[in-house]
Amino acid sequence: MEKVISIRKIQIAGASLKKAFLSVVLVLLAVLGQAQQIEEYLIQAGENNPEVRANFQRYLANLERVPQVGSLPDPELSLGVFLQPMERLMGNQRADISIMQMFPWFGMLRTQKDEASLMANASYEQFRESKNQLFFEVKSTYYELHLLQKEIEITEDNLEILRTMERLALIRYRGGNIGGATSSASTAVRAAGSNVSSPRSSGMSMGQAGAGSSGAADRRDMGGSGGGMNEMGGGSSGGKLSDVLRLQIQIRSMESQLETLADKKRPLMFRFNKLLGTESTAEIQLEQDLSPRILAFNGESFIDSVMQDNPMLKMLEAEAEVFSKQEQMAKLDGRPMIGVGANYMVFSPRAEMGFPGGSGSMEYMPSGMGNNMIMPMVTLSLPIYRKKYKAAQSEARYNREAIQYQKENAENELLVQLEETIREIRDSERKVLLLDEQVELTQQALDLMVTAYANEGSSFEELLSVQRELLDYRLELISAIVNQHTAYAxxxxLVAKGIRE
Structure with missing residues (x-):
């Protein structure tokens, strides 16, 4: 007997684990489906968005600066030709050719190349930051569109509830058979909420939420039985014309609200398509449902990712290193530059003139052989005006310190933003569970009140109040789910997820 009980317990535990595993798989499949749709739009935006492409072109331009500063300055060549030969002892000098190559102080070229590479790295991080911002804007706009679409669907569902209640109130006023109208109203109430993903449908309900759902299901079945009994009943009288008129007022207001929601859709679609770099009238594919999510890690586990991978911090870090290299360059600029070259002098033979020991005005000059001459040369610059070099070093140092303070401030702001985002995610998790239960309980209450109104004609004000509460809870539920996904975006x-090249 004990063995049979143990085997039974194992079978129940296995079934529970299997059910939990299937729930997790369904959640993952839903999230992956949503991620795939979003990923396609992100890729399209990254390839077509003009701002991101402009930042990438700036990065490529900065890369081209590296070979420009990593080489020696061009040598200088000078050529001089005498219009009248210059008579010298070696002959008549016809021309003078010199070439000179200047060499910066030791380490200058390497420092310049490092500075250009760091500037390219900073521009690359700026490109990543713009892409990061773009991805968030694409996601948030996508979720706004999803929220608007769900608001339209929920409002249409609520409009259908009001219309079925109007038919029920009109039949009661005329004294007709209310069985079919009551059934239609109950069906419309129960169908409300089927187009919104909830923790129950995604296997995410926890603790007492599951127990509440089970009890609510029992109460819903009881409400359904009441509706069935109502169908067998005959006509009922005693309805009020004011009930019909108040429902018609609600219907007109809901129809106007639908038109307002439809007008909000066009500018959102226009903005979304412009973020993607496509035509403003391009069709946008929205997911049918957004599944609620649960954050698997605490906020501290994301701090290292923010500090190490956030492109804004990496860009400021690269800029600080750029100014450090500029300070070194200013110091090396104050060192002498060394020049090495040669001077080549062209001579032509000169004939002997005068007589040795002769008298008269004409002096004796021996003949010149006209041999060309080459003279090695070394030059050295003298940076004696030190004030400008010291000022350049101070400028670079001040800029580096300013960037470091800016980076420290950015880190603080990112950490604050991270804490607020984690809090918003946790708050949305609790709110989604609460609102889901409130929607279900309000649906059951409204179903029962519709039946009571059909049978007794009482509590019409409460009926309208509960119907409005159901609409508000459903709108708050989808808003909480969308806010949760926006917080995850x-x-x-913040952690620069999914933007690495």
Missing amino acids: MLDM
């Missing part, structure tokens, strides 16, 4: 931006 912000978290991805």
Whole structure:
């Protein structure tokens, strides 16, 4: 007997684990489906967005500066030709050719190349930051569109509830058979919420939420039985014309609200398509549902990712290193530059003139052989005006310190933003669970009140109040789910998730 009980317990535990595993798989498949749709739009935006492409071109331009500063300055060649030969002892000098190559102080070229490479790295991080911002804007706009679409669907569902209640109130006023109208109203109430992903549908309900759902299901079945009994009943009278009129007022207001929501869709689509770099009228594919998510890690586990991978911090770090290299360059600029070259003098033979020991005005000059001459040369610059070099060093040092303070401030702001994002995610998790239960309980209450109104004609004000509460809870639920996904998009931006090349 004990063995049978143990085997039964093992079977129940295995079934529970299997059910939990299937729930997790369904959640992952839903998240992956959403991620795939978003990923396609992110790739399209990254390839077509003009701002991102402009920043990438700046990065390529800065890369081309590296070979420009990593080489020696061009040598200088000078050529001089005498219009009248210059008579010298070696002959008549016809021309003078010199070439000179200047060499910066030791380490200058390497420092210049490092500075250009760091500037290219900073521009690359700026490109990543713009891409990071773009991805967040694409995601947040996508979720706004999803929220607007769901608001339209929820409002349409609520409009259908009001119309079925209007038919029910009109039949009661005329004294007709209310069985079919009551059934239609109950069906519309129960169908509300089917187009919104909830923790129950995604296997994410926890603790007492599951127990509440089970009890609510029992109460829903009881409400359904009441509706069935109502169908067998005959006509009922005693309805009020004011009930019909108040429902018609609500219907007109809901129809106007639908038109307002439809008008909000066009500018959102226009903005989304411009972020993607496509035509403003291009069709946008939205996911049918957004599944609620649970944050698997605490906030501290994301701090290292923010500090190490955030492109804004890496860009400021690269800029600080750039100014450090500029300070070294200013110091090396104050050192002498060395020049090495040669001077080549062209001579032609000169004939002997005068007589040795002769008298008269004409002196004796021996003949010149006209041999060309080459003279090695070394030059040295003298940076004696030290004030400008010291000022350049101070300028670079002040800029480096300013960037370091700016980086420290950016780190503080990112950490604060991270804490707020984690808090918003945790808050949305609790809110989604609460609102999901409130939607379900309000649906059941409204179903029961519709039946009570059909049978007794009482509590019409409460009926309208509960119907409005159901609409508000459903709108708050989808808003909480969308806010949760927007917060996750912000978290991805902070930790630079999915933007590495």
